[in-house]
Amino acid sequence: MQLKTVHTPHVPVRYFEGGTGAPLLFLHGAGGLVAGDPFFAKLAGKYHVYAPLLPGYGDSEECHELRDMLDFTLHNWDVVDALALKKPIIVGHSMGGMIAAEMAAIAPHDVDRLGLIAPAGLWLDNHPIPDLFATMPYDFPKLLFHNVEAGAALFTAGVAFDDPEWLKSFLVSNARQLGMAGKILFPIPERGLSARLYRIRAKTILVWGDSDKLISPIYAEAFKKGIKGAELVAIPEAGHMVTIEKPDQVMAALGRLG
Amino acid sequence: MKFTWFNLMPWPYLPDDFREKNHSVWVDIDQNLFDPVKSHEVYNTYLDLMEYAGTLGFDGIGCNEHHQNGYGLMPSPNLIAAALARRTKDVAIVVLGNSIALYNPPVRVAEEFAMLDCISGGRLVAGFPVGTSMDTNFCYGQIPALTREKYQEAHDLIMRAWHEREPFAFNGRYTKLRHVNIWPRPIQQPNPPIHIPGGGSVETYDFCLDNTYSYSYLSFSGYIRAKALMSGYWERVAQRNTADHSPYRAGFAQTILVADTDAEAERLYKEHVLYFYNRCLHVYPGFADAPGYRTIKTIQSGALSQYAPPKGYADVTWAELNEGGHVIAGSPETVRQKMEELAKSLHVGNIFCLMHVGNMPKEKCMYSTQLFAEKVMPKLRNVFPDYADDDRFWCKPIAKRVTPGNLPAERDLAALNASH
Numbered sequence: 250m251q252l253k254t255v256h257t258p259h260v261p262v263r264y265f266e267g268g269t270g271a272p273l274l275f276l277h278g279a280g281g282l283v284a285g286d287p288f289f290a291k292l293a294g295k296y297h298v299y300a301p302l303l304p305g306y307g308d309s310e311e312c313h314e315l316r317d318m319l320d321f322t323l324h325n326w327d328v329v330d331a332l333a334l335k336k337p338i339i340v341g342h343s344m345g346g347m348i349a350a351e352m353a354a355i356a357p358h359d360v361d362r363l364g365l366i367a368p369a370g371l372w373l374d375n376h377p378i379p380d381l382f383a384t385m386p387y388d389f390p391k392l393l394f395h396n397v398e399a400g401a402a403l404f405t406a407g408v409a410f411d412d413p414e415w416l417k418s419f420l421v422s423n424a425r426q427l428g429m430a431g432k433i434l435f436p437i438p439e440r441g442l443s444a445r446l447y448r449i450r451a452k453t454i455l456v457w458g459d460s461d462k463l464i465s466p467i468y469a470e471a472f473k474k475g476i477k478g479a480e481l482v483a484i485p486e487a488g489h490m491v492t493i494e495k496p497d498q499v500m501a502a503l504g505r506l507g
Numbered sequence: 508m509k510f511t512w513f514n515l516m517p518w519p520y521l522p523d524d525f526r527e528k529n530h531s532v533w534v535d536i537d538q539n540l541f542d543p544v545k546s547h548e549v550y551n552t553y554l555d556l557m558e559y560a561g562t563l564g565f566d567g568i569g570c571n572e573h574h575q576n577g578y579g580l581m582p583s584p585n586l587i588a589a590a591l592a593r594r595t596k597d598v599a600i601v602v603l604g605n606s607i608a609l610y611n612p613p614v615r616v617a618e619e620f621a622m623l624d625c626i627s628g629g630r631l632v633a634g635f636p637v638g639t640s641m642d643t644n645f646c647y648g649q650i651p652a653l654t655r656e657k658y659q660e661a662h663d664l665i666m667r668a669w670h671e672r673e674p675f676a677f678n679g680r681y682t683k684l685r686h687v688n689i690w691p692r693p694i695q696q697p698n699p700p701i702h703i704p705g706g707g708s709v710e711t712y713d714f715c716l717d718n719t720y721s722y723s724y725l726s727f728s729g730y731i732r733a734k735a736l737m738s739g740y741w742e743r744v745a746q747r748n749t750a751d752h753s754p755y756r757a758g759f760a761q762t763i764l765v766a767d768t769d770a771e772a773e774r775l776y777k778e779h780v781l782y783f784y785n786r787c788l789h790v791y792p793g794f795a796d797a798p799g800y801r802t803i804k805t806i807q808s809g810a811l812s813q814y815a816p817p818k819g820y821a822d823v824t825w826a827e828l829n830e831g832g833h834v835i836a837g838s839p840e841t842v843r844q845k846m847e848e849l850a851k852s853l854h855v856g857n858i859f860c861l862m863h864v865g866n867m868p869k870e871k872c873m874y875s876t877q878l879f880a881e882k883v884m885p886k887l888r889n890v891f892p893d894y895a896d897d898d899r900f901w902c903k904p905i906a907k908r909v910t911p912g913n914l915p916a917e918r919d920l921a922a923l924n925a926s927h
Contacts, residue, residue, distance in 0.1 A: 313656075316653060316680075380645075382644075382645075382651070382797050382798060383534075383645060383791070383793040383794055383797070384793060385792060385793045388793075413809075417806060417807065417809065420796075420801075420806045421803055421806050421807065423798040424798050424799055424800075424801060424802075424803055424806055425803065426798070427798035427799060428651060428652040428798050428799025428800075429652065429799070431650055431651050431652055431797065431798060431799045432650055432652055432653065432799075435644070435648075435650050435651060435797070435799075436644070436645070436648040436650075437648075
């Protein structure tokens with residue numbers, strides 16, 4: 250995986266690129282993306298992966314011109330254009346799934362294959378999604394992982410809340426990353442997608458961890474109902490970070506896109 | 508010096524084990540802890556206390572805006588200010604302020620502040636806070652990273668609404684209005700004095716200096732800890748070659764408690780102060796700072812939220828609060844000395860005196876307030892003689908103000924016919 254830069258009309262975009270095969274655009278969740286992600290390596294084993302960072306994520310430049318859902322959606326189409334990709338497979342996780350679904354809804358003739366991994370974007374009053382923005386770092390593993398202990402170990406590696414400099418850099422990256430994510434996820438991670446799902450023409454695979462405590466698997470049914478012909482692959486013993494907990498099964502599910 | 512008697516309006520009936528048994532005093536506070544019937548007396552007592560302070564020579568009486576908050580029963584400060592406008596005579600009504608990004612459309616603020624200024628005869632001092640993250644983001648749902656842009660736009664709209672004399676169209680990103688033409692407009696021209704509460708961001712310093720607004724730091728951590736932040740402000744004032752460094756360019760909130768002696772102050776006020784710091788400031792840290800609410804620059808400057816202090820206030824003691832300067836309490840002479848030190852070390856001319864604290868009963872509050880007004884305030888009036896004439900940051904009431912509640916007891920029929 251290589252970290253590169255591509256220029257879009259609004260902002261230079263940092264993206265990871267690697268692997269060979271059919272082009273695949275991967276859109277990360279609100280937590281961002283790291284080069285060493287094992288799921289990533291697996292994706293690159295089968296596809297030519299392009300994984301752009303949303304502005305403000307990682308070391309990428311912020312973009313204050315991107316404010317709302319339409320801006321985010323068109324920005325990602327700008328990235329596709331800048332990378333000169335033709336009908337890439339689009340896969341998104343969580344917030345990235347929300348953006349991927351919006352991309353497919355706004356440009357249905359340009360997306361043939363769509364993978365939505367525990368996507369955000371819908372809201373069911375009876376199943377409120379926990380407030381990500383009011384969650385303390387030490388409470389995240391419970392929301393994100395089936396195996397909370399293993400998740401916590403992953404999550405707290407390198408954490409030093411007692412160190413003011415570490416804390417400052419943590420708060421800065423939170424402000425950059427979650428500040429950006431908040432534009433489409435705060436205070437409710439829903440921006441009207443349900444009214445647009447019908448426009449999606451892509452073959453769609455939904456992937457969901459059975460014990461997802463952030464976005465309940467009940468949402469899988471709502472997406473399935475909204476997107477014509479969508480297939481659901483439910484993965485046991487996996488939480489919201491299903492890509493980390495069960496990467497092989499996620500790969501197999503995406504394989505059904507052909 | 509300008510002294511404003513300030514009441515946060517805390518709910519005085521939080522249980523002893525509030526901190527242990529509750530998630531937060533703010534945002535998701537337990538509904539069962541509020542008793543509307545009891546609040547009838549609480550509200551009226553608090554308003555009485557503000558009116559009382561208005562008779563003792565304070566320059567202003569002040570209120571602010573909080574939502575879903577156990578220590579601030581003022582979701583609408585303008586309602587409190589309206590009640591005060593009718594029942595007080597000469598004192599300034601300091602509304603610190605309206606969180607202008609939360610009003611839709613923000614011309615509502617221009618209108619309501621204009622009404623307050625007209626009803627009070629030009630006694631309004633207006634404040635435009637961004638609002639805390641608890642209020643603005645978690646209670647009122649504003650997107651953190653867009654809050655400041657929306658605030659800025661709301662400010663520009665309000666100022667134009669006050670200043671322009673022809674209807675105009677406003678094509679903002681967050682507010683679009685084809686016909687802005689507020690009726691009424693404020694007595695004070697071109698606008699009432701404006702104070703901006705801030706938490707240490709350079710952008711806010713510049714905003715105040717660009718517009719000749721007073722920068723106020725409303726903290727609960729007292730004057731000693733405020734030194735670094737206020738120094739940052741004055742450094743910025745100097746850096747920008749501002750024409751003057753009048754102390755009235757700044758304000759500061761301080762908890763103040765006066766008794767006959769230092770020992771009596773502890774005896775009388777300790778439990779109420781601890782009630783405030785221990786229970787009222789029990790804010791779940793996850794609500795303190797929604798990511799994106801603070802600018803990167805502000806975080807990098809090290810100005811972290813006062814609502815999530817590293818140690819918290821769980822076990823804080825009276826002695827610590829006094830030594831740390833969170834609270835200025837004691838005999839009139841002790842308080843005078845410390846207040847002088849506060850004013851000089853922070854170089855602030857506007858003091859927002861937090862004189863009702865936690866679950867303090869009205870008798871104690873009146874006692875402390877009266878002692879301060881009679882034995883402390885007069886001795887501090889002239890701390891900044893060079894700036895005695897600086898009236899840019901204070902209200903300018905009209906000379907001929909009416910007395911409310913002054914209808915004739917009996918109707919005069921002759922006058923009735925004459926007025927045809």
